[in-house]
Amino acid sequence: MDSELIWRIAGGSGDGIVSTSDNFGKAIMRSGLNVFTHRHYPSRIRGGHTYAEIRAGPTELKSRGDGYNFLLALGDSFGRNQKIDSAYYGNERIKPLTENLYDLHNGGVIVYDTGIIDIEDVPDFSEQVAENNWHVYPIDLRSIAKEEGRDIMRNTAGIGATAALLEMELAPIEALMKAAMKGPIFEQNLTILRNTYSMVADTFEFTHDIRFPSGEHNETQALVSGSHAIAYAALDEGCRFIAGYPMTPWTAAFTIMCGILPDVGGISEQVEDEIAAAALAIGASHAGVKAMSGSAGGGFSLMSEPLGLAEMVEQPIVLLEAQRAGPATGMPTKTEQADLEHVLYTSQGDSTRIVLAPGDPEEAYEQTRMAFQIAYGYNIPVILLYDQKLGAELRNIPLSFFDRDPDPSMPGTIPESDLIDAPHHPSGKYHRYNYDAKDGVSLRSIPGQKHGRFHASGNEHTQEGHISEDPINRVLQMDRRRSKIAAIRTYLDAQNVSNNTPYGPLSSPYGILTWGSNKGTVEEAVDRLNSSGTPLVKALSVSDLCPFPTQEVTSFVESVSKILVVEMNATGQFQGLVKQQLGAYGDKLYGLLKYDGNPFEPAEIVAGFEEKIMGEN
Amino acid sequence: MDSELIWRIAGGSGDGIVSTSDNFGKAIMRSGLNVFTHRHYPSRIRGGHTYAEIRAGPTELKSRGDGYNFLLALGDSFGRNQKIDSAYYGNERIKPLTENLYDLHNGGVIVYDTGIIDIEDVPDFSEQVAENNWHVYPIDLRSIAKEEGRDIMRNTAGIGATAALLEMELAPIEALMKAAMKGPIFEQNLTILRNTYSMVADTFEFTHDIRFPSGEHNETQALVSGSHAIAYAALDEGCRFIAGYPMTPWTAAFTIMCGILPDVGGISEQVEDEIAAAALAIGASHAGVKAMSGSAGGGFSLMSEPLGLAEMVEQPIVLLEAQRAGPATGMPTKTEQADLEHVLYTSQGDSTRIVLAPGDPEEAYEQTRMAFQIAYGYNIPVILLYDQKLGAELRNIPLSFFDRDPDPSMPGTIPESDLIDAPHHPSGKYHRYNYDAKDGVSLRSIPGQKHGRFHASGNEHTQEGHISEDPINRVLQMDRRRSKIAAIRTYLDAQNVSNNTPYGPLSSPYGILTWGSNKGTVEEAVDRLNSSGTPLVKALSVSDLCPFPTQEVTSFVESVSKILVVEMNATGQFQGLVKQQLGAYGDKLYGLLKYDGNPFEPAEIVAGFEEKIMGEN
């Protein structure tokens, strides 16, 4: 019997499966289990292959897991124009069942909505069921829903059926429904939930093994995504200005910020394009506000020139870059890690930017705070690079994690009272770009401050900011700007905790290197690979991409004989970065790449390790 | 006595020193010498530190040389509002003299215009002259010019003085003047030229050693810049469409194309911005025309997204990227090589593009032709990466070099007659993106062709181009697109001549690696370093950046013990690329970087080699 549940709900886009599964996930969390979710949906408003998955268990969960063991197939009711029957291509209507069979574990459970899915249309269904020992519960969810309320409420019926089959308590589900709905809608849903629950419990003989796992939390948990963690960290850093243009998957974080900012006297701006978005963040920051912007890779392309401007005028900004599968429009709702090089290098000239790539929601929170601290401390643009996976996955974190002090400070600015004694050009202009600034960080004045006027220019410039092509000034300014990168590495190295996470037994002969959102999946794979007890493999999940943690990575690489480099792209961009930074050890590195739009499952990493690292022994 | 002449003419921007020196250079070439020019000017229309240099000698010239030995200082007459005396900041008027003294060789010649420059204003002039053995000829060029014509004609007077002091014949100069001017303008200039010549010959006693070197060409020579070579190659490849937006230094090539295209029934379009420029090139190419666009780094930033689109829809385009000093607006008229990583990686997703970086005008011609052949043969965007230095330097090439056949073919297209039998989707759509295409190159049909219709999409797509997020299709299409890179490397390796140029004795213990426009300067430095006769150092100038010539570079690196990597940027981008590609040998590589806006002189490379490579022995 599986000790954990991986529940999948499948339907068409627009069928409301997201909110249903989010609420169900929270109910599960409240029941004392750990929760990890995953979403799969197409780039259109209605229809298409869409599911949401909840993995739940009593122990720590670091990934979506492998495959799943409980399918709730609602059928696709919004495929296309629902009034016309021909609006369904071939088997569209039954796809929520058929497209999901592939990954279902042996012995898994299937609940499907007989109100929409005609099982006769599914080729070889009974053969497959027999072969895989699936336990099938056909239920007319649609009719149950319609009877008490509306068609769409078959989600709730599905949850009722799930709870019954898992022998799970309804209380936490009902509590959440009560909080989310009101009036007759709540009443209808409640009835549907309870009716289905008892109908299923009464009607079916349960042949399956899976039951709701039991667990308990020591403290209150919060169910958050990476996008939430990022937005909340920005809030705690005193960021009160965001400018943006919608683009999946960055829209999630943008939306959260737009929802909160008016509450806290901040400003959110949706503007004409991403060039403007980045430029607005620069303008607001220039005028003294902690500001941010962001996009997915496509919009970030348009930010390329403003990003370079921020480097040159040393304007602090934080930009989010939420990766999705590229190139070009690519697969807008699918995950990938192929914008690494783009983010490191886009924009003309030698780049002077910081790039951080958190691995999970906690890190997303910490690194976003770090992003603001570095940006507004060192007067430099910082990019937080993440992906659709991290942005959308929900998992539980202790609420106490968020019990932090806000920090709106901007150490890169100079208080007005210090300005008068600060270095100035004889003409009275402030030396905003002072050659001798400590760590290269020349403090910035803010328009409206007395004795602070200076000239900010995208051209090379003197200490007070006037345009200059003098070669000596040029080199001094370039070197000062660039020196901030090393100073930031030193600063990061001086922190108590590194952002780069080692995992697994130190004495392991082999290693796995990864970055960003693969962290948890890799760690899960490491545990499995070491499950025999003999140390076999350890991992290092890199979260600081620039400045690169050369020392940490070098010692890791030197401590093992072969390394699997796990990343979600087709060209091994991170592996390339490691080689470029280390200039050595290339022959120890073996790439494991995935770029079909889906994140790794732990078993794939285990298999990749066995093939690429062990297979050659 | 110097066996060669390095003549510098200095004045304000707008003083006409460019056309004067271009013509003078041509006259020198016609006199049988080799010529190499260099320009230095600020980013404004009038005034500022501006000079043009001509190096001339009987042997092959590969760089601007070190310093110079003949200064013609016209004085700055256009500094600012010339009617107001206070329009000149401090010493603006005399800057063409004072700013140029630094690099003048011991024993060099100075001619300055006493009509504008008051030598009393130049601090320590006579001390400097004495110390450096300079030979000074003060001449009132302005008055001579004004007497016969206009103020601006003091350029011509300066040429007359130069010719007299060098004992150079006037005939080739007069012939060119005759071709370039007409009527009274010509007459006036001719008189000024001759008058100054005889005045100088008659008045001064020549104390200097430098004389006009003598030489002879076996065949007719042409004086061309890299920008010319690029434009002419595009023409010979049948490129008949260019879209662009002005930006220094790409404007040079754009201007040449705009001048020629109407002549040859082509189309040039100056458009609203660089996003549009790249998109137009894509549109024209899509409709069946060989098209190009380009910009400097800043405009190229804006092309980032369309570039990714071209990768995804496999639309051939050639983009020029003419580098200047960055980041941001940087130093617009100064040279640099800091856009390498930008060009390799900008745009979201794994990139599939070709990047070529020629080292001199001949290579610029060859590589531009190669760029079109690859683009329109493999249906892939190709970027020709060069810089202000290569774009603007003039040097002589045998005219016969250009005696080539044009080649307007587009092997990546399918003729209409083949379409009917080509693979199609059952619905009748052509398989424009065929999984099984040889070398990954699926032939493209063109709108208007029968049986050719397909769907081009920036989203991931099926064989006929419809949008698809199917993971299997995704991987097949990614792999096919990416496979073209390896196929192109194979194709390049199969050519008779490599684009990457080795230089110097094979048995040398040390090496210099460089890329792009440093080629000639490095080769000159190699010759000097080896001048003792014992092989010390050899060079490899890399011109194919992607696909990277891994084999050639690896054998080069393996064949020496230490390597100096010479490039014009602050972060060693090429060195990083070598490490990333080789994954090894990082400890053999020593960077020599310059990023003050001026190109290397050979002596700087010699000194850098001695310090970084020999100094540690």
Place this chain on the structure above:
Amino acid sequence: MNTTFSAIGENRTVDANEFTPEIEPQPTWCPGCGDFAVLNALKKAVSEVGRSPEEVLLVTGVGCSSKISSYFECYGFHSLHGRSLPIARAAKLANPDLLVIAAGGDGDGYGIGGNHFMHTARENHDIVYIVFNNEVFGLTKGQASPTSLKGHKSKEQPLGSAKDPIRPLSMGLAAGASYIARTAAVNPSQAKDILVEAIQHEGFAHIDFLTQCPTWNKDAKQYVPYVDVQKSEEYDFDPSNRVQAAQMMYETETSLSEGKILTGRYFIDDRPSYQQEKIARGSMPKDPLAYRYTDEKYSWERSFDYVENRHT
């Protein structure tokens, strides 16, 4: 008729159904989406003017509406968000024999692509441009678009948009479009007629097509009742008169905010198209450039002559 591009100029009778792609006959738009109407009207209009699928290039941006290139059988180009126009106009310059249509959403065309809209209109390229104006960002889930009414609420504008909507017709006029019309999904026969006129017009034909988005833009409803300004007694203006056109546009745009749906032809001008201007100046060849590459008799110019004349 060019033998290497033989789809062009066939002049055969074309059935509207030919434009339904067998591979994706049914759009994935939501039930009730106004985009269906554009697709249907376009099929009818293109067949009415007698152009066949393979002589049409349909360039779209990104958005729900831009997916029309998947559902309309022809040479389709689903490009980038906001970039359909520069691609389309270059294709037309390269081969003026093609029927080139650009299409996309209001966000695509008036938002991120606004600069191309302005300059393509000014230059008066001979293409048709259809803007699916649903006054919202559809594909990205309901954010305010440049045409959204002030007060439009979404997750990005929780307190309602503080911006006045852009005036698309007035912008087209000021920029220089030579044919400007507004039609609506609920008005299929007017839509078809306007599309036919737009295709036949020589110059930049800008159609602002009101397409209700029942999923995200509840305010907009179905754009009913609508009034055809040409047919209604209430309005009397001359679309070839710029001043009258401007006033009518202003009224139309303002009344949309008030729920009154005016549609029709607003401006028709006969200034020369950009192609004509370029050809007249000798800066564009008379024969489509695209054909030259398959013309075996063409003798290609070479650089040698330029180098010899200019550089020796």
Place this chain on the structure above:
Amino acid sequence: MNTTFSAIGENRTVDANEFTPEIEPQPTWCPGCGDFAVLNALKKAVSEVGRSPEEVLLVTGVGCSSKISSYFECYGFHSLHGRSLPIARAAKLANPDLLVIAAGGDGDGYGIGGNHFMHTARENHDIVYIVFNNEVFGLTKGQASPTSLKGHKSKEQPLGSAKDPIRPLSMGLAAGASYIARTAAVNPSQAKDILVEAIQHEGFAHIDFLTQCPTWNKDAKQYVPYVDVQKSEEYDFDPSNRVQAAQMMYETETSLSEGKILTGRYFIDDRPSYQQEKIARGSMPKDPLAYRYTDEKYSWERSFDYVENRHT
């Protein structure tokens, strides 16, 4: 008056010379360039309204004209080609107490920056926008700009531009600018007056400033003789009447092509500025956000409360 930004609101008498930076008192513009006139008029206007250098933020793009930020003493921001407006408007949102002026060339503002122009005007941000319209790309050496006359020749347009010039005033109007004027370098006192009005206007003030470029645009000469449409007997229109304004703009733009230089105030509207709209909706704080960061008494909100309420 805020004590940590004490340059703001001093309300002292300011001399025009205070705006001449000692570090670069003399612009590098060519002799006879019209840009000098803008600089002089701006110095006078800003001193007349009594704002001092350190409460002014001047954001420019890139071009000859954009160098004005080097020659005008204040907080200057010489940004990117075409991007002055989005920077300027965000700075104003961050600190509405600043006088925010954006400036740049016709290429900068109507060409590459055209989309920002259109949207900033629509949103009616309370900033002044000065476009130095010399009908040419100055800094890059004479190429046609969006306002160049048809037929303009340069190395890029050897047979003359085939494009009609853009109509900047009409575009500003259609887009939604609430103050629109044209002045000329040859008309310093009108220029100064218009700048004063623009600064005092609450909302987006768009000034098309004709600045001759003797170096590259020989056609344009000196923009003389000019006519002030307010002063001339010949013209009678009400700049608060949109229809009349539109007609007057059209005539002004057309007559420029014919060498007749009309200048003056074209449109003055009192719709609320974007800031006012946002504040009214509660989507912008009443006190300048910029001051909060130096306000030691402000108690900063923290995410914990959101997490607790929404996620547990």
